[in-house]
Amino acid sequence: MIESIDMSLVDWSRGQFALTAMFHWLFVPLTLGLAFIVAFMETIYVRTGDIEWKRITRFWMKVFGINFAIGVSTGIILEFEFGTNWSNYSWFVGDIFGAPLAIEGIMAFFMESTFIAIMFFGWNKVSKRFHLTATWLTAIGANLSAVWILVANAWMQDPVGTRFNPETARNEMTSFWDVFLSETAVNKFLHTITSSFLLASVFVIGVSAWFLLRNRNIMFARRSTVVASVFGIISAVATIFTGDTSARIIAREQPMKFAAMEALYDGQTHAPLVAVGAMRTDTTRIPNPRQEFIFKIEIPNALSYMAFLTPNGFVAGINDLLYGNEEQGIMAYSERVERGAVAINTLKDLKKAKDRGDEGAHAMLVEKFQDPQWINDYYQYFGYGYYKDRSLEEFIPNVKLNFYAFHIMVILGGHFLILSIIALTLSMRNRWGEKRWLLWVALLTIPLPWIASQSGWIVAEVGRQPWVVHELMPTLSAVSRISPGAVQLTFWIFLATFTALFIAEIKILTTQIKKGPEEE
Amino acid sequence: MIYCGPMLKKIFLFYYNGFRTMTWGRSLWAIILVKLFIMFVILKVFFFPDILERDFQTDEERSDHVIEQLTNP
Structure with missing residues (x-):
């Protein structure tokens, strides 16, 4: 049915979206996790009054600030792409996507921008407790703003709480709470934030190991390691637990991905x-x-x-x-394709009836889209209908990529847990740093949580192919019919811009880290 | 002259002094501003129009277009 679609357009559009999302995700998890680590450190400072904890807090807060500043608003480019490259999809998902993203934008602006300013400009200008409150609210705000985009993503994986309006071709929310609290959404949020906490913990342990290897700022490095390893262990256990729950949800809702x-x-x-x-x-x-x-x-x-x-x-x-x-009791995809084609043709007939002013036929067809039995028998297979004249094997996602991405994520997750346990155990005995090879392991581990985190997203997004909205809309019907050349051009512009930004971040970050914590 | 209450003045001075006394943050702001310029002035204006907003006047026209695309690929 969609044989006329230029698959290179779909591939370039997907490639561009993946590039943007993966670049955005270089910054987000460190922001989410480091915000809490900084809050814990400042809490210890406020409770003990120990000035060394203030130095530690300010150092990691600076790292947080650099990462936040470079990463901020890179996600907005994704919204540009929705409107240009994925216009059919943007229209089809309607307010399901628009509402959460609008809430995210407002929350992120008010919470983060207000409290981050107090975090950075407020030292010695506001009271200790007020400053600490701002730090905690920044951490909570940053994580809460992640809720909305993850809820929207979860809906694409498990579209619940909505009704398709055949007259507007849009999905309308019937229950905010069904969308917001779906098992997929809750678990996706928890798995994403806990794995981000783990990423930040491993980053702090690794950077601290660098100071120990250089025999610099020993107390700063040891104390940072203790906070990060405790947070790392708790986060790793939570990540394993939520990952396990996620596996069960995927096995039930997205068995092809599983x-x-x-x-x-x-x-x-x-x-x-x-x-x-x-x-x-x-x-x-x-x-x-x-x-x-x-x-x-x-x-x-x-x-x-x-x-x-x-x-x-x-x-x-x-x-x-x-x-x-x-x-x-598993229905063959060929049967699903037939049922999907019926649903698409019904929508087509409905449009024709409307155009010729046949009110009776129009009303009857609209009624079908409201009939739970018809929805269950036909509409829920809507997306399959686009494969009427295509190979069934196009329904298989990239198996090799999924397999390796999933296993890399799990194996690295285990490595981070073990590293955190060793770092904490030896730190408690004041022996973290004695074995230099362990410090080297910690240092060399720094990039690995990003690989694990990106692998997780590859499993989530590549694994659900060909769907952009599970079983309702495949990528090939979601894409805008624009020139593949235009998408290629912006792909390369993005690649150049993102590479420059990434180099800038690494340069600024390493320069500031090498300076170490400043004297108070 | 617009009257600002003491609280508003304090908030203004808080931000003003914060930005004025920035050290390492200046290069970050430079990066942020360049990035926002590239995103909103170059990419959004020249490369990323909202196709449905640009090509159609009303929601009904947009719906008709998408239904056409979904049913007559």
């Missing part, structure tokens, strides 16, 4: 979890080659348990989902 994460082609009960593995590609199955393992180490039953909390749980494989599995 199967791709584990490269599971044929479903089974007692499904093992691949702990470590490397894949080869059977290139005879183009466009979606089957990925087999060169080697793998498995944990028996673990995948079934992870998905359904029982080893007897049937984990659907890619083939079960694509071609159906009657025994397990």
